Amino acid sequence: MSSVLLRAREAFAALVAQERLAALPIRISTRALSTEEAIGKPHYDDLPILRGKEVMIEAEFEGARGHAFTSAPAPWEGTLQDLLALPPDSEARRAILAAAMNAVLRSLGRIGRTVHCRDQDIERCGQEMAAQLRREFGAIAVGQVGYQPGLLAGLVRHFGPDRLRVTDLAYENMGREVEGVCIWDGDTRTEDLVRSSGLVLATGSVAANGTLDDILRLARASGVPLILYGVTAAAICHLCEIRRLCLAAT
Numbered sequence: 001m002s003s004v005l006l007r008a009r010e011a012f013a014a015l016v017a018q019e020r021l022a023a024l025p026i027r028i029s030t031r032a033l034s035t036e037e038a039i040g041k042p043h044y045d046d047l048p049i050l051r052g053k054e055v056m057i058e059a060e061f062e063g064a065r066g067h068a069f070t071s072a073p074a075p076w077e078g079t080l081q082d083l084l085a086l087p088p089d090s091e092a093r094r095a096i097l098a099a100a101m102n103a104v105l106r107s108l109g110r111i112g113r114t115v116h117c118r119d120q121d122i123e124r125c126g127q128e129m130a131a132q133l134r135r136e137f138g139a140i141a142v143g144q145v146g147y148q149p150g151l152l153a154g155l156v157r158h159f160g161p162d163r164l165r166v167t168d169l170a171y172e173n174m175g176r177e178v179e180g181v182c183i184w185d186g187d188t189r190t191e192d193l194v195r196s197s198g199l200v201l202a203t204g205s206v207a208a209n210g211t212l213d214d215i216l217r218l219a220r221a222s223g224v225p226l227i228l229y230g231v232t233a234a235a236i237c238h239l240c241e242i243r244r245l246c247l248a249a250t
Contacts, residue, residue, distance in 0.1 A: 003102060004240055005088050006211050011103050011239040019108065022081045033228050045122070056116060058101035063249045066102025066114040068232040070095035080104070097134070097209040101235035111238045113246045116231050121173030123150045125247045129224030130228065132245075133199065139163065143193040143224075146203030147173050147183055151229065155201075157180060165193045169209070186211075194218040200226045216242075 016022050055073040059066045080100075088094045092148035102114040126226070129151060133142070142159050142185045144152060147168035155164050161180035168174065169186040176183045184193065190211075194200055200219050206212040219226040237244035 001028045004216060005094060005207060005236065007014060008101065008236040008239040009084070009088065009097065012104070012235070015108070015110075016084065016104070020070050021104070022079070022084070029069070040106075057095055057099050059096075061100070061103040064103050064105055064107035064114070066099045066104070066231075066234070068095045068099035068102065068208060069203075069209045069230070073230040091130075091208055091210065091245055094097060094210065096208055096230075097184075098204075098232050098236060101239070102231065103237060105235045111234050113250065114231055114234050116250045123153070126150030126152070127156035127157065127229075128198050128247050129153070129245055130158040132247075133201075134158040137225075139200055140198035143197030143200040145186065145193065147178075147189060147204060148203060149178065150231075151201070152181065153179055165196055169211075190215065194222050194224055197224055200224050201245075202226060202228050203241040204228045204230040204237075207233040207236050 004057045020207040055070060057068055057070060057073055059068075070091055072095065074096065076086075076096045078086075083097065083100050086093055086097070088097050101113070104116045105111045107174070126148070127150075133155075139159065141163045142155055142165070144155060144164065144166045147166055147170070152164070152166060156179040163179050165177075165184065166181055167186035167190045173183045174185045184190075194215070195218075200215070202212075202215050206215055212233075216226060218224075225243075227245055228237055229245050231246060233242070233244060234241070234246065
């Protein structure tokens with residue numbers, strides 16, 4: 001079980017108690033979104049959600065929404081007290097917790113950008129994020145954990161393919177060459193990626209699939225800055241003080 005996620009859940013439970021939310025008759029409903037509901041009609045046709053490998057779930061709380069990606073979607077509904085009693089011992093439950101925390105913290109004004117960007121904003125976000133990182137870090141080697149074509153294209157443009165390493169857990173992506181970059185097997189090559197990078201960008205989905213702790217450990221052992229991108233880990237990053245970038249979400 002993820003120690004980072006457990007830390008986030010403990011901090012979240014304290015916040016729920018502080019705001020006196022647990023006893024209120026408020027319910028959280030989580031449902032899987034259709035592709036068009038989740039991301040509209042982006043330019044790219046090989047995003048995981050478009051290939052049926054991931055699903056976007058949405059939590060709603062007090063009019064606020066929170067998204068999370070998962071490859072193991074499961075419907076769930078209950079009170080915040082019920083949510084906190086749910087052990088995050090599966091990908092489905094970790095995704096439910098992530099989406100729900102995103103919605104609740106959004107409703108409290110603690111975080112923003114919890115609803116995934118749509119249409120061509122996916123491409124724009126990748127370009128703008130890569131440009132920002134190049135200004136901040138200079139011409140360093142970058143590791144991208146989790147294939148996202150818009151971000152990969154932006155990183156290639158601003159850092160060059162020779163400075164970019166990418167890993168992914170989807171079997172059909174392993175060994176592919178995209179924008180001049182070979183996508184490595186995330187099960188066996190993520191440590192290589194971290195050790196050969198001066199900066200690591202990891203999809204927030206690592207919080208749901210159970211690999212966040214390992215990536216954090218590798219980054220810390222190598223002294224490499226780690227930034228999570230996307231909406232899934234918005235609340236987790238806030239609660240655990242992990243840097244996050246997500247420029248086009250709402």
